[in-house]
Amino acid sequence: AxxxxxxEDQVNVAEGNPLTVKCTYSVSGNPYLFWYVQYPNRGLQxxxxxxxxxxxxxxxxxxxxxxxxxxxxxxxxxxxxxxxxSALYFCAVSRNSGNTPLVFGKGTRLSVIx
Amino acid sequence: xxxxxxxxxxxxxxxGRQVTLMCHQTWSHSYMFWYRQDLxxxxxxxxxxAAADITDKGEVPDGYVVSRSKTENFPLTLESATRSQxxxxxxxxxxxxxxxxxxxxxxxxxxx
Numbered sequence: 001a002x003x004x005x006x007x008e009d010q011v012n013v014a015e016g017n018p019l020t021v022k023c024t025y026s027v028s029g030n031p032y033l034f035w036y037v038q039y040p041n042r043g044l045q046x047x048x049x050x051x052x053x054x055x056x057x058x059x060x061x062x063x064x065x066x067x068x069x070x071x072x073x074x075x076x077x078x079x080x081x082x083x084x085x086s087a088l089y090f091c092a093v094s095r096n097s098g099n100t101p102l103v104f105g106k107g108t109r110l111s112v113i114x
Numbered sequence: 115x116x117x118x119x120x121x122x123x124x125x126x127x128x129x130g131r132q133v134t135l136m137c138h139q140t141w142s143h144s145y146m147f148w149y150r151q152d153l154x155x156x157x158x159x160x161x162x163x164a165a166a167d168i169t170d171k172g173e174v175p176d177g178y179v180v181s182r183s184k185t186e187n188f189p190l191t192l193e194s195a196t197r198s199q200x201x202x203x204x205x206x207x208x209x210x211x212x213x214x215x216x217x218x219x220x221x222x223x224x225x226x
Contacts, residue, residue, distance in 0.1 A: 032213055043204055043217035044157075051213060090156065094213070101147055101172065102215055106156035 002027040004093050006105035013081045014113050021076040021108045023091030032094040033074040034102060035065055037087050044090060050074060061085070081112045117141075120205050120218040127195050128226055135190045135221050137205030144210035146188040148172075148180065150201040151220075157204065163188055195225045 003026045013019045025031055032051055036044040048059025055067045065076045074091060088109050092102040118139040127133045137146065144165050149157040149172075159172030161180040169180050177199060179191045188207075192199055202222050206215040 034214060036217075041220075043219045044206075046214045046216065049214055101159050101162050103159075104149075104157040106154065 002031075002093050002095060002100070002103045004091050004103055004105035006089075006091055006108045008108050009106075010109045010111065012111045012113060015083055016080050019078050019081040019085070019110065019112070021089050021091075021110060023074045023076065023105060024072050025074060025091070025093040026072065027093050027095055029095050031074075033065075033067060034092040034094075035059065035063070035074075035076050036090045036092065036104075038090065038107075039087050047076070047089075081110075083112045083114050086110055086112045118205060118207055118216055118218040120203075120221050122221060123219065124222050126224045126226060129196060130194050133192045133195055133223070135192075135203055135205075135223070137188045137190070137218060139186055139188075139205075139207045139216075139218075141207060141209070141216075142185055143207035143212075143216075144185070145208040145215075146182065147206040147208075147215060148178075148188070148190045149204045149206065150174065150199075151204060152201050160190065160203075192223075195223075197225050199223065200225045 005024045034049045035047040038044045050057050050067045058064045088107045090107050091105045094102050121136045147162040148160040158174045163169045163182045166185050202220050204220045205218040208215045
């Protein structure tokens with residue numbers, strides 16, 4: 001079975017500071033990893049994915065994530081946080097068959113303080 | 115407009131009533147999914163479909179029924195609504211050759 005853990009329910013960061021939202025996963029075989037963002041009263045928006053290749057993947061809005069196979073982690077990062085980044089962030093994983101649905105973590109609420 | 119839409123966006127119903135949530139996508143994606151979002155649980159998969167007339171259970175299927183007679187539509191029916199089904203429901207789709215799922219705007223369902 002596949003699973004995702006987001007160990008922090010809430011992350012607070014000052015505007016302009018770097019941010020990290022943590023994610024660890026468990027899956028048999030090679031993982032397909034994703035980050036999504038949800039703004040209030042909206043659906044989830046795709047940010048970035050890791051399928052294969054370079055461990056550092058870049059996505060929308062200046063976000064990036066680093067795949068670490070030995071630590072089974074896929075942390076989301078941004079060098080300089082904006083107030084508009086405040087939202088709910090979800091990490092998700094799928095097995096490399098490509099035919100299995102995504103399994104989501106419980107989400108981390110990011111608050112960027114001006 | 116292209117994309118994935120859900121209707122209604124808000125619904126209040128009474129315990130025991132049947133209610134159907136609609137999902138429509140214009141991309142001709144082969145895969146479609148239904149999730150529910152609850153505080154403390156994140157998103158949990160209810161049902162999914164790999165193609166028309168092919169559906170499969172997810173993590174929390176009890177009390178729900180789905181059908182998929184056409185590629186573009188994937189309705190979710192609560193046959194006899196219960197208060198525990200009060201939630202926000204999201205539909206998503208994915209291309210057969212793609213990996214990321216695209217989500218609709220959600221339906222907020224309240225069962226009184």
